[in-house]
Amino acid sequence: MQTTFTGKPVNRVDGPVKVTGRAQYAAEFSTGQTLHGVIISSTVARGRITGIDESAAMQVKGVVTIFSHKNIPTLAWLNFSYWDLAAPPGKHFRYFQTDEIYFSQQPVAIVIAETFEIARHAAALVHITYETLPAETDVYASLHKARKPKGSRIGIKKPKSRGNFSKAFAASAVTVKAEYRHGAEHHNPMETMASTVIYQDGGKLVIYDKTQGVFNSQQYIRGIFNLKFKNIKVVSPYVGGAFGVALRPQYQLFAAVLAALQLKRSVKISLTRQQMFSLGHRPAIVQQLALGASADGLLQAISHTAIQETSRFEDYVQAVVNWSGMLYNCAHVQMDYKLVPLDINSPADMRAPGAASGVFALECAMDELAYQLSIDPLQLRLINYAEKDGVSGKAYSSKALKACYLQGADKFGWQQRNPLPRSVKKGNKLVGMGMATGIWDALSIPVRAKAVLNAQGKLTVTSATADIGTGTYTIMSQIAAETLGLPLDDVTFQLGDTDFPLAFVQGGSYTAASVGAAVQKVCLEIKQDVFKLAKRIKNSPFKQCSLNDVVFSDGYIQLAGNRSTSLSLASVMQQSKTDRLKNTATALPNALQQMRYALNTHSAVFVEVEVDEDFGTIKVTRVVSAVAAGRILNPKTARSQVMGGVVWGISMALQEESVTDHHYGRYINHSFAEYHIPVNADISNIEIIFVEEQDDIVNPLGVKGVGEIGVVGVAAAVVNAIYHATGKRIRQLPVTLDKLL
């Protein structure tokens, strides 16, 4: 495809403001006299507050007030008022409105003071007493309490079994049965959750919030505090990482709005790193896999059961087991998904929610089956390759997974792999190679966008979406510039403002396709509008032309047959005395067409590890990730997305886990000193291949999104490589060295 900007590795348009510190984040906005809030967290995991002694704190000069369940006003009473776009089914939590404690670090009081330092000091002087009840926080110890999820959640399909698993499994020549586990993980973006609420005359609120969707924050606040939409403006131009933790409005937003409305003052609150461990997380999961195959490797039966923790008040559900019904050709598939409610906060979507966990288990089990069968793990995937989605029976709009397998294997050098475990040594290190498959959705959602072309021929496009570091600013600028034939510098894309046209939360890897479609559509409208103007101006060279006869290029309308006959957009605007051209468009996914197809991204991940047998240390020395995600709008930002996912997959496999002290029911490694994530020295060579995948069905841009696919399957590939290196099959993440010694 001939393109000027899309498909090119354009630098981030927001790069310069970010690296020079000019980009402002939620906690950096201020007006003259902003009050500061510090939130006090519960020290018990379950029980009741029996007393709050604020006397010493209130004597500190500069303390304005302290809010808790004792003194906050009556707020909305319908459960629905506390709902948000990313909320799972259940009774949504009402912060600061009860003396009951449901999870450790539950926010219980807000100290408001003239400065942050005073608020923090005073918070330490507030004395809270609790009646403590025994808390259940160990999902492994409570597996017998697992039950079906209650209610459902938008976009999460219930697992659908098919065939007769038990019979087919019993008749299978070769079988694998295994249980896989991983603990809780917390998102931990560098920027912690923060909200600055500016209180304006007349009670209007301008809220600078760290969020993946400004409209979600707006409607949440509106419902709880019974405000008018027009009196709440939410702004979030830059987000310092989110990964799902900023999908739901978090409690610092609630607390800052509450304080601002009560005190009629501007209020700023940000959470500490420790408090980031009180928010939603990737839940701990136990998964049971059973695979049955014929002696030549054809899958006969798949069973996948997941038991996952949730809170007492919401049934957080995600698609964990569903992928096992999709990835391989198999007639008999049984899937089950259960929850164990515990005394913890509700889990939340985190980078490829469900798939990161479920595909890990499935792809480890596939590896175990490959060794049982003495078939190469890659060959086993190819033998069972599914041309259709086995769950829905639909054909894929496109599926270049086979190309991912082959190109990835070729780049990685899979053919040179000695199939025997423990067969390769380098010095005193065992070398292993493992692989796995990845899959994610290619969704689209309705989005609106607005475009304004000014008299200088410069274009501003707006939509209330977010850029959580993914590259939204850049790819939307590319799409707009390309559609209207403008230099990139003449295009400004703005996002993260409730005054802009409607866009939902950024998540699920659907932003590039959905917002992109709206941007393209509105720019096509502007193109027609400006061409109409061009035809009407005096002595226009285009009087007899239709849009098909001209080319928009580099800020000019040019005659297709004779490019020197041209008019700049600026001169069209000026000669027609038009100050600005405005248009708004809504891009709706083509539901009818989409319903006929399965829409997914795929990947094949190849990993090499070196394991030092003396020390048990594991180093991932090489990763090749081959991704099929439709058209790639910007190979540079897309590569960064996938690379971030790969790093996270390595982290999930080897380092990350929020460890609970079950006696106190709290996370004990709630800081970056003890919650391990990779540093540069932990990461070696990562190669990303984007496999060609033409798709005219998925959406008008042919784009599938790359936000999540990068992480899916990586942990399994690492674990499989460790097995190949050492002959040790570790089924619980993270694979720390003690598990190998």
Place this chain on the structure above:
Amino acid sequence: MIPTAFDYQKASTVDEAIAALTDGDVKILAGGHSLLPALKLRLNQPSKLVNIAGIEELKGIKEEDGEIVIGAATTYHDIVKNDIIKSKLSFFSDSASRIGDVQVRNHGTIGGSLAHADPSADWTALVLAADAAIEVKGKNGKRRIKATEFFTGLFSTALEEGEIITAVRIPSPAEGTKTAYQKFPQPASRFAMVGCAVLRKPDGVTNIAFTGVSDNAFRDAAAEQAVAGKPLDDATIEAAANAAAEGVSILSDHYAAADYRKHLAKVYLKKVLHAVA
């Protein structure tokens, strides 16, 4: 970070330095690579620093009366390049060449490291394995402290108030003596998360010392016993490893939990024993 204010005196003789140590909170400055960070973090707030790095009588390496004598203010770099050390105590030069970085090796002194008694220092294990004596001098004159009696705890030694280390005295090893030192270096500082030094005499008597494992470096009698006078083969080395680091309280930190440190101690003991086998 900035240290608190202190007075400074550059001594040119040992006696001048000892005379300056009258007040309790006067600190001796040699290489400064451990002291200065402690000052900057204000973990240490002395009223005065006495610099002994320029005292000539504390420098240099010689052999006398069957002993190799290393002056306390001799730098790691000088030890690395010294011919006596290279030929007779090769594990001193090998390991000194792997301490810290060039800057540290150019300034750091053996006496300074021993007096500081960092639980992860390399020198502590080396002097223990070499059967060294630490020569110290105070107002009441000189005395010798056996290395095995010198390290008394975390950053603690048998040095009395007002005493300065003047030299390290090592019995000249007999012909045929073999030595080795290996460590698991902390990736940033190169300090030993676990280090093991071994000196094996021609008659099979074997000195084994660990650093990084416990509050202070120590000789491991049980491991020594397992190989003393016996040939070093897989069986005896395994027996020594099984006996090693038992009955000591083992350090635990962000880098290595106690179990893992103990595992490393056994792994490194095997490595050094294989090296001298």
